[in-house]
Amino acid sequence: xxxxxxxxxxxxxxxxxxxxxxxxxxxxxxxxxxxxxxxxxxxxxxxxxxxxxxxxxxxxxxxxxxxxxxxxxxxxxxxxxxxxxxxxxxxxxxxxxxxxxxxxxxxxxxxxxxxxxxxxxxxxxxxxxxxxxxxxxxxxxxxxxxxxxxxxxxxxxxxxxxxxxxxxxxxxxxxxxxxxxxxxxxxxxxxxxxxxxxxxxxxxxxxxxxxxxxxx
Numbered sequence: 081x082x083x084x085x086x087x088x089x090x091x092x093x094x095x096x097x098x099x100x101x102x103x104x105x106x107x108x109x110x111x112x113x114x115x116x117x118x119x120x121x122x123x124x125x126x127x128x129x130x131x132x133x134x135x136x137x138x139x140x141x142x143x144x145x146x147x148x149x150x151x152x153x154x155x156x157x158x159x160x161x162x163x164x165x166x167x168x169x170x171x172x173x174x175x176x177x178x179x180x181x182x183x184x185x186x187x188x189x190x191x192x193x194x195x196x197x198x199x200x201x202x203x204x205x206x207x208x209x210x211x212x213x214x215x216x217x218x219x220x221x222x223x224x225x226x227x228x229x230x231x232x233x234x235x236x237x238x239x240x241x242x243x244x245x246x247x248x249x250x251x252x253x254x255x256x257x258x259x260x261x262x263x264x265x266x267x268x269x270x271x272x273x274x275x276x277x278x279x280x281x282x283x284x285x286x287x288x289x290x291x292x293x294x295x296x
Contacts, residue, residue, distance in 0.1 A: 094132045096122040098147065101140045105185045110195045113137060141189060141198045148190045149208040152179055156214045165222030166277070170269045172218055173244050177265055180248045187252065191245065215241060219276070229278045236276055243272055 100121035104112040115137050119126040133139025155175045162168035180187040188194040190208070200208070216237040222228035228236075247268055251261055258264045 090132065093122075093124055093128055094143075096124065097129060097132060097140060098143050101144055102147075102186065105144065105189070106183060109185055110189070113141065113195065138195075138198050141195050142201050142204050144186060145189055145198075145200050146204040146207045148183070148186045149204070149211050152176065152211045153207070153214060155179055156211065159214075159218065160221065165218065165225050165227045166273050169218050169222065169240075169273060172215065173240070173269055173272075174265075176244055177248050177251075180252065184252045187248070191249070212237065212241065222276070226278055228276045231276065240272055240276075243268065 097118055101113055101118045104117055104121055115126050115129045118137070118140055119129050122128075129140060130136050133143065135142070156172045159168045159172040159175070162171055185194070189198075216233050219228065219236045219240070220233040223230060223233060247265060250256065251265075
């Protein structure tokens, strides 16, 4: 049985500052993330930001970046329990979009470099990479199961992420040329999955189907 981490006054202050920064970011945008605003929202002195986060404001932003990707990784972690690899991939990419739309300003910090002068730490880059590894594992699983065509799983995962990120970025920017983005995103997922699916006549493929005999 896992034991909960014992909270100390220090970790409570860190959590309060991160939560305050999240709130300000989503409510007012990145311009609201000054040391004074974050400290006031958390109910601590401004020096508390510097005491708990290296680099002050950028340290808080780095914590937001890291927490955003940790949440994404957690959201994707159990999609492998879905039996069908294609269904599992679709569900993971749905969760990706939902998280982005629920927290658009945080998504911009994660992907758009929306805060000038901020550079993610090495630790944060590693946390971000974990999300990609889950996507790559989903592709690799489908290839090994014969559901997806033979290919380099890393390259396919990069293409998948690029396509879905592009769709989500346009939606967040309100550049939508269709009335139903939910349906359009589902159609995008269908197109992507169809594009990587194994040919129907591949030996061992679950997509294999009987072909009608040609007339002689």
